[in-house]
Amino acid sequence: MKTLLSKEQLHDGVVDMARQIEEAYEGRQLTVVGVLTGSVVLMADLIRLIHQPMRVGVIQTSSYRGATTTRGDLISNSELMLDISGRDVLLVDDIFDTGVTLSQVVEKLADFKPRSVGSAVLLRKEGRQEVTYKPDFVAFEIPDEFVVGYGLDYEDMYRNLPYLAALEGEDLAKHQPAAAQQVI
Ligand code: IMP
Numbered sequence: 001m002k003t004l005l006s007k008e009q010l011h012d013g014v015v016d017m018a019r020q021i022e023e024a025y026e027g028r029q030l031t032v033v034g035v036l037t038g039s040v041v042l043m044a045d046l047i048r049l050i051h052q053p054m055r056v057g058v059i060q061t062s063s064y065r066g067a068t069t070t071r072g073d074l075i076s077n078s079e080l081m082l083d084i085s086g087r088d089v090l091l092v093d094d095i096f097d098t099g100v101t102l103s104q105v106v107e108k109l110a111d112f113k114p115r116s117v118g119s120a121v122l123l124r125k126e127g128r129q130e131v132t133y134k135p136d137f138v139a140f141e142i143p144d145e146f147v148v149g150y151g152l153d154y155e156d157m158y159r160n161l162p163y164l165a166a167l168e169g170e171d172l173a174k175h176q177p178a179a180a181q182q183v184i
């Protein structure tokens with residue numbers, strides 16, 4: 001595993017993004033909505049760096065890309081989401097990869113008649129986008145590598161790493177279930 005962004009670099013990038021968000025939404029009350037689960041670490045840091053009144057909520061989504069469903073089909077649980085009608089919403093997500101997930105969540109939120117929907121992501125992977133939608137705030141551009149840490153996972157592991165790391169071949173084998181490891 002190799003470190004791509006240190007804890008300090010991540011902090012500086014998030015501070016910077018928070019300042020841009022403050023400027024863009026000056027004098028307006030934000031409703032910040034984190035996309036679970038990858039955004040939890042960024043959310044915790046970002047909302048404490050935006051010094052203005054805000055409401056905070058989450059939305060849960062899952063993108064099914066199995067053989068039986070169309071790639072990019074998105075299931076989202078918005079029933080538990082706070083009321084966003086007439087609000088200035090800022091969606092927060094971990095990474096903009098193909099962009100399919102975030103663009104679909106933005107579309108879905110339009111059903112609830114918000115006043116506006118903006119988006120902020122920690123990372124954008126270079127050269128991967130498959131949609132015309134663009135996030136409004138991006139803390140870091142990263143090369144096309146599989147990254148973990150600071151909320152991002154590989155099979156739900158590594159989210160708690162305080163830095164961002166790129167996984168290498170041997171890391172991918174390491175976290176197989178115990179039974180699979182014994183066979184190898
Ligand atoms: P999309 O391709 O932009 O729709 O990305 C969908 C989701 O894939 C993101 O919200 C992440 O949860 C996950 N993802 C994409 N690239 C990575 C990565 O490098 N590491 C961990 N998760 C990733």
Ligand code: MG
Pocket residue numbers: 038153
């Ligand atoms: Mg994920």
